[in-house]
Structure formats: C-alpha cells, structure tokens
Amino acid sequence: NAGVTQTPKFRVLKTGQSMTLLCAQDMNHEYMYWYRQDPGMGLRLIHYSVGEGTTAKGEVPDGYNVSRLKKQNFLLGLESAAPSQTSVYFCASSKDSSNQPQHFGDGTRLSIL
Amino acid sequence: GNSVTQMEGPVTLSEEAFLTINCTYTATGYPSLFWYVQYPGEGLQLLLKATKADDKGSNKGFEATYRKETTSFHLEKGSVQVSDSAVYFCALTLPFGNEKLTFGTGTRLTIIP
Numbered sequence: 001n002a003g004v005t006q007t008p009k010f011r012v013l014k015t016g017q018s019m020t021l022l023c024a025q026d027m028n029h030e031y032m033y034w035y036r037q038d039p040g041m042g043l044r045l046i047h048y049s050v051g052e053g054t055t056a057k058g059e060v061p062d063g064y065n066v067s068r069l070k071k072q073n074f075l076l077g078l079e080s081a082a083p084s085q086t087s088v089y090f091c092a093s094s095k096d097s098s099n100q101p102q103h104f105g106d107g108t109r110l111s112i113l
Numbered sequence: 114g115n116s117v118t119q120m121e122g123p124v125t126l127s128e129e130a131f132l133t134i135n136c137t138y139t140a141t142g143y144p145s146l147f148w149y150v151q152y153p154g155e156g157l158q159l160l161l162k163a164t165k166a167d168d169k170g171s172n173k174g175f176e177a178t179y180r181k182e183t184t185s186f187h188l189e190k191g192s193v194q195v196s197d198s199a200v201y202f203c204a205l206t207l208p209f210g211n212e213k214l215t216f217g218t219g220t221r222l223t224i225i226p
Contacts, residue, residue: 004156033214040218041218042202042216042217042218042219043157043202043214043216044216045213045214048213058213059213090156090157092156092157101147101159101162102157102159102214103159104156104157104158105156106154106155106156107155107156
C-alpha cells in the first residue's frame with residue numbers, strides 16, 4: 001500500500017538548473033496537487049489537476065510547470081531554478097471532490113544554491 | 114478570500130495535560146473543515162474533518178466542533194501523550210467547484226514526559 005510516492009526525497013541544485021519532481025499515486029485518485037511548505041507560511045498550492053490531461057494554477061504557480069499525462073502521475077518542473085524555490089515540496093491526491101481527504105507524500109526537500 | 118488563522122506556536126505541554134489549538138476561518142459559502150497532522154520527516158495526514166455546522170470530528174482522542182456562529186474549529190484533546198508531538202494544520206475547502214485546500218500556518222506541539 002504505497003499511497004503517494006515522491007521522488008527524489010532530497011536534491012541540491014545550482015541556480016539556473018532545471019529538474020522535475022515526480023509524484024505517483026496508486027489509489028486511482030482523480031485529483032492531484034503540488035504544494036510547497038515554507039517556515040511560518042503553512043502549505044501553499046502551486047498547481048493542481050482534476051483529472052488526466054488537465055492542470056490548473058494554484059496560489060503560487062510562477063516558475064513552475066506541471067503535467068498530468070497519466071492519471072497516476074503528476075510531474076512538477078522547475079525550468080530555471082532560483083534560490084527562492086528552496087523549499088519542501090509535497091504532492092497530494094484525493095479521490096474526487098475537494099471534500100475528500102487529501103493523501104500526502106513524504107515530501108521532497110529541495111535546496112537551490 | 115478564504116483564510117485560516119491558527120494559534121501561534123510553538124506549544125509545549127506536559128504529558129496528560131489538556132490541549133486546545135485554536136483555529137478560526139474566513140470563507141465565502143459553507144466550507145468543510147479539516148485538521149491535518151505532520152509528524153517529523155513525514156507528509157501530512159488527515160486527523161479529522163467536519164463538513165457542516167455543529168458537526169464534531171474525532172479521531173485518536175482528538176476532537177473539533179464546527180462552530181458556524183464563531184467561525185471556529187478548535188482542536189482539543191483531554192490527555193496528550195509524547196507521541197502527539199507534531200505540527201498540526203487547520204484547513205478548509207469549499208465544495209462545488211473550488212478544489213483547493215487553504216491551510217493555516219501550522220502549530221508545532223511538543224509534549225514532554
């Protein structure tokens with residue numbers, strides 16, 4: 001019962017480098033989300049998806065892109081990393097409507113030097 | 114817009130003490146309310162939820178009652194344990210088209226033996 005799996009768990013990048021964070025869920029959930037967690041700010045929604053092939057902007061989308069080519073996967077891309085993107089990133093999924101609980105991965109700690 | 118205000122932390126209590134973590138919200142419409150818990154090094158887990166006024170959510174000895182008149186959803190536990198040490202997040206979502214969870218900033222709870 002893997003639930004939501006995020007890879008990698010840790011990564012250090014240099015400013016300007018690109019990378020992709022992968023989120024995979026095995027619960028057949030329709031909705032998937034990417035958040036960032038920063039000290040004193042709680043979790044903020046970056047992008048989300050309400051189904052395969054769909055994506056939408058959240059609260060803090062700038063500097064990030066996402067893709068949902070397969071229902072079980074939700075990818076978060078940083079095209080040109082900046083120090084302000086140093087954060088812990090969490091992926092989550094939920095069955096369908098927003099009233100359903102969200103299931104979270106264990107997070108990816110990303111540092112941009 | 115929608116927002117969640119949580120009691121500032123950190124909170125430190127002795128084992129078996131009574132716990133209250135305050136949460137108030139601002140929302141248009143009738144939100145569903147949640148408490149999530151984050152243990153060290155892990156993602157968030159749903160602790161309890163309530164979807165309409167006067168509902169009481171409960172789990173693992175924790176309780177919270179949806180109070181529409183005071184727009185509050187305070188988390189309580191009668192006797193805390195060391196294993197309850199974690200960060201607690203209050204959150205809301207609006208049904209019927211608004212797919213986003215809005216989180217409070219989190220309250221770090223430490224229980225000392």
